Every structure is written in C-alpha cells, then in structure tokens.
Amino acid sequence: MKGRNRSWLATAVSLALVLVMALTGCSGTNNSGSEGGKTTNSGEGTTTNTDGAPVTELEGTIKVWDWDEAFLTKMVPEFNKLYPKIKVEYTVVNNADYMQKLQSGIASGSDVPDVILGEMNYRGQLFDLDVLDNLEADPYNFSRDQLLDYLPSILSNSKGELVGVDQSITPAGLAYRRDLAKQYLGADDPEAVEAMLANWDAFIEKGKEVQEASGGEVTMFASFDDAYRVLREQNSKPYVDGTTVNLTDRLQKPLETVFKMRDAAILGKYEAYTPGWNASFAKGDNIFYPMAPWSAKWNIAANDKDGIGRWGLIPAPEGSYTYGGTSVGVYKGSKNKEAAWAYIQFAYMSDEGMTISYKEFGNMAGTKEFFEKHKDWIEAGTDYDKYFAGQNLNKTFIEEIVPTVKADPQTKYNAMVQTAYSSLYPLWMKDTSITVDAALEKLKSEVKNLAPEATIH
Template structure:
C-alpha cells in the first residue's frame, strides 16, 4: 500500500512539473468553515470593508489593477485575515465583503440576481446547492478570457464537480474534500483490538465485514456502541463511493445510482450498527465526545469543524482511515466569478491569490488547513504537508493531510452537479429520519418513495 501511494505521489509530482502553470497553487481540506460539509458551520450576517490587492490574470500588474469587488462568504475569520494580505499585493483593489450564513446564501443570491441590484463579484457554491447555482448560468467560464485558467491544473477528480452542464469550468476549489473515516481510538482498541490506523483499515476490508464487526461491537458493549452515529453518516459515505453521473438532461437515473447504496445502508440499519442521531443536530454534535459511536465521515475540514469543535478534550483520541471499498467526497465549496461583474480581473485576482497562489496558500493552508485543488500545490509544498498541522494532535500525531493525499485522494470520484442533484438531496433529507426509525420500510420501498418525492420537486423530469 505504501509503495502504491508513493507511486501515485510521484506521478502527481511529474504531472505538475510538466504543466505550464498560469497560476500557482494551493483546498473542505477544511480547517476553514468555508469548506463546510452538508449542513456545516456558518457565521452570522455582518459586513466589512477592506482595501485589497488582487491578481489580475490579465495584463495589468498587481499595483496597476484597480477596482472594487464584492465578496460574499460565510467565514468571517478567513475574510479578516485574507483580505488585508491580498491588499498588500493589490493595494488598488477594494474588497467589500459580506458575511452570509451558508444556509441563506442561495436565497440571498437569487434575490440579488432577480433585482439586479446586489450580486457579488465572487460567488461561493457550497455542495448542497452547487448544482442549482451552476444551472442558473450566472458564472463565467474560467477557461475563457480574461481568466484563461486550464482544468489540467486541477486534481483529476475536480473538473467534474466544478463544471456546469455545458462543460464549462465555472469554479475552482476552496479546499479539496476527499474523505475517509474518523474513528475513536479508545473504542477501536477496546472493541476491535487495535487503535492503529493501518490495522483498523486491514480489519474492515469491505462493508459486509464492517457490518459483521459492528454486530460484535454491539454485543460486546451491551448495545451501547454503534459503528456510525447516524443512518445519514453511512449513506453519505456509501452514496458517494458509487459516484457517477446520473442526470442526463431531464432524466434522473436513481435506481442505477442509489439502489446499491440504499441496500447497504438498510442492511446496517437492520443489523443495529447505526446510531439514532440525525446528522448535524445537537445530539450528533455531542456524540463525538460522548463515545457511543466508532466512526464518522471525515474530510480535511472535519478535523476543525467536527472533531476539535465537538470533542474539546479529544487530544489523541482519534484516528483516520480510508473508508472500506473506496474514497468519496464530503462537502466542499466552489469559488467562481459572476458573469455580470464589472471587475472580472480584480475578482479573479482575489480568487487566485486566496485559493491558489503561494502567498495566499501560505495563509490558507497553514492557518485554516485548506489544501488547494491544484496539482502544483502538492508538487511545490510537500514540505508543508509533511510538517503536519495543529489538528494532528487530536489524531495522536497521525499526519492527516499526508493520509488524505497518499491514501484517500487516489481513488476519489465525484458527480457532476445539477439542480436535480440538489433536489434529490432535498428529497432524501426529508425522508431518511423515518427510514432510520421505521424498520418495516425496506430499501426498495424507500427508493420508490424517493423517486416519488423527486418527481414532486421536478415534475418535468423522467425518474428511473
């Protein structure tokens, strides 16, 4: 496994070396709330102004570039740190930023577009509503002028989730979100016989083994410890492992995409190895410290926003492994430029600086834990990754980002996002709490009910 990982990293380095990069690089690695997961952290609505410098991507030098750009973001700490740093390089670009709760972002954006009066130049697309945003056709193609960015600069799995249905690249990644499983080392030691990541991973070779071990844990703990805290935790992992396009125009192929995932999660439910929490509720949050569940989905951003935030005494308590049967994506945020922007070069300068440049990523990675989605970031800054981050202490010194890069990224796949993907997620979210509780509901019945709910949301679509 280690030899394979080294081979992959060597390939990645080689790819990066032959690229002619217009931008240098640096991502829901998410020490940053901006890379929140589905239902992740957000700030309260406040406003602030800062004078900024940006990278034009055009002919103007940093000092010559002038203009005012609006940025809407939900991470105030990031804005307060990044905007002044941006202005050191781009003193004549003024950044007017507004902190918008990510749950309110899409509604506020649509209202601004409808009125034509209040639309940011820099637009964020959190994964829950990214497809809906892309289908509005309000984001510029970043491979066209004045940006001239090439998708070849991105990690291979990213263009599919950063492109609209026309195939245009309309965003770059705020922070990559390859995901595995976080686990409680104390519980693993007690019930699996080891807390070592390599050994835990070797035990859990596939989901059938995971379920069998879960039954043993349930029995040994007197019914107190389950494998996942929530039906939804298991579903979000297994659903994305089967990642492949399932929307073709107005045809939504739910059976092909979700049947296997639902059958596996329902097997877990019926085996009793899933907890009774609903994801991102107060009970789910407190379960991290409570210790009644072994595993949680984990992307790079999770170390800060799920683990450290919810298990404040958890230093040394956690481990990270790839999920059985493959990697997946968990949350994430795209960053794009509004088509109607009057300061596109300045907006792109800000995006380039904050999320891809060496100067910006020195802050973004080291202070917020975000890993850029560019191949160049991993070629140029291997020393940063090797050095680890402060969040490694929660994982007994395990180098989290090195684990993500070497063991999890290589097998990640991702769906292209459309408005229908968002509708499927909305329908699922309304249904799964009942599926958790009512064990008379079968996987096949659940799939048919999901189809019905999606049809209600998209009457024009054909649901298979």
C-alpha cells in the same frame, strides 16, 4: 496502512494521471458559517496574468460573500498588501442562507457578489442558474488541466464550462475513536483498524460484535446519514442526463448497504448536524464518522475539545469519496471581473494565499502545482494532527485516500435529490419496516414532485 511507504513522487504522478481528488471550508451540511450579514470594507492592486506575473495596476471594488469570517478577516488584509487598490467588501452569510440570499439578489438585480461560493449541497442548482463566468475564457484564461483530475467534473456546469475553482479539496475517509476501537475492535492503530474492515460486509459483521459487546450502547456510525454519505459518494457515477434522472441505477446499491447496517442495529439514532450529533463526538457512543480535511477543525476539534490523541483516520472500506466542498467563481454580471479573479487566484491558488490558507486553516488547493511545490508542508503536518495521536492527516489523505476518489457532476437535479432524501431519511432510520425498494420509490416520488418536468427512473 496500505501505501504508507509510497513515495511522494509516485503519489504526485498518481494525482496527475489517476482519479484524484478534491476541503473545505465547508461540509455537505456544514453549520460552521457565521450568522447574519455582517459587511466589512477592506483596502483599495496590481493585477496578475494567469501565471501570476504582475502586468499592470488594477483598481476596483469587489463584493465577496463567504461564511468563514475568520478566513476573510485574515485573508483580505493579506490580499490588499499585493492589491492595495482593490477594495474588498465582504459579507458574512450563513451557508444555509447563501443560496436564497443569492437568488433574491439576482432577482432584484441589486445585490449580487462578484465572488460567488457554491457549497456542494446546492452547487448544481447554482451552476444551472447560469450566472457564473467560464473561467477558461477571457479575461481569466484558466486551464482545467491545472486542477486535480477529478475536480473539473464537479466544477463545470451542464454546458461543460469550468465555472469554479476549489476552495479546498475534500477527499474523505473515516475518522474513528481510538479508545472505542481498542475496546471493541481490539486495535487502535490505523493500519490494524483498516485491515479488519476490508469491505462493508466485514464492517457490518464487526458492528454486530460491537453491538453485542456494548449491550447496544455503541454503534459503528452515529447516523443513517453518515453511512449514506460515504456509500453514496464512493459509488459515484453520472446519473442525470438532461431531464432524465436515473435514481435506481445510482442509489440502489448504496441504499441496500445502508439498510443492511440499519437492520443490523449498527447505526446510531442521531440526525446529522443536530446538537446531539455534534455532542456525540465527545460522548463516545459511536466509533466512526465521515471525515474530510475540513472535518478535523469543524467536527473533531470543535465538538471534542478534550479529544487530543483520541482519534484516528483510515480510508473507507471499498474506496474513497468526496465529503462537502465549495466552488469559487465569478459573477457573469460583475463590473470588476479581473479584480474578482485576482482575489480568487490569491486566496485559493497563490503561494502567498495558500501559505495562510493551508497553515492557518488547513485548506489544500485543488491544483496539481500545490502538491508539487509544497511537499514539505504536507510532511510537516498541521496543528490538528494532535487530535489524531500525531498521525499526519494530510499525508494520509494524499497517499491513502486521494487515489480512489470519485465525484458526481452537479446539476439542479442532484440538489433536488439531496433535498428529497434529507426529508425522508429520518423516517427510514426509525421505521425498520420500510424496505429499500419502498424507500427508493418514495424518493423517486418526492423528486418528481420537486421536478415535474423530469423523467425519474
């Protein structure tokens, strides 16, 4: 694989100097959250200053809403070992319900968490509510320079304020079924598979060969949406300026490529994150899937329980991208901002918290320091590597995928574009008489209906 012998030091330097990246805990439409509103109280800390040194005892009660109950039940007791006087009241909220519940709480003024998560699909909408504190101001005094270079753009609001840190970086490539790659592409080694897919034209041509050899039973991607996610994000660039949304400039090229894939019959008929799509990982009728670090747990292991040794990971043709991701910020109206920040620092950036978060959940912090200090963790691999025939997934992400990651700044209009697209793409996938130009014009119309005040190009 390209860059396989690149030294860690060189990679660390590239992390600091070049476009680098963003895991997750959640996907673009991750359905991994627990249901309902289960609330748990834990503990009753010493505070730390911005470099982690203890300065004084800290007391208070904070509310945390999160969809990963396993993370909460493990992390909160560990947090309370260092901060015994901070009481954490956490509520498990399905990520699909999170934004609505949050807006209801803000409107009523009665139930808003101190620690607020922003999943990528609605992150811009959250940021534009202007309810998150600037983390570079008092009492936090956190510097964006501590983050990987590509992250501030997707953790800042429209005023340029840094309003979140990353739950886990989400640089993404392509997971693939080794058995299908061997059968239809003639190779299953990541380096060989990557070499034969130098660009999307080559990908499409290989897809045609697979379609013919399998009698139409095996496709390259499981869904139109899978292909779109990859192509949209690797073509990342700002396209919202105030109330002007330039969809033609932003989406014409990725849509043209996805429609070529559709017309070549190399895309499966599943809709992303449906039961059929989930089952397809084990079924074996599609070769490639978008994959971020969180995908090994939530997509591969969860959906292909017998898939040990069955998978591989490569960078996507023509560049890397972000896939999902979650910001973590502090509510402006919080009465316990320092306690909320202590929780965020511990869970997502401290050595103690990241020991748990990385080793048990596979999360990688979005700070440069994490990669400078924990090279040994990356070298050691994780338990999910077994699904990938021992391929060191996180080393592949860091060395092969991170250097070309791009990410769009997020506003409410980005969220509206995604909402409009999600309502339209199933028809684009099924009705091959719909052209790229017609699809783009329909998308513009739907976005205009959601945002009548905006100028849509």
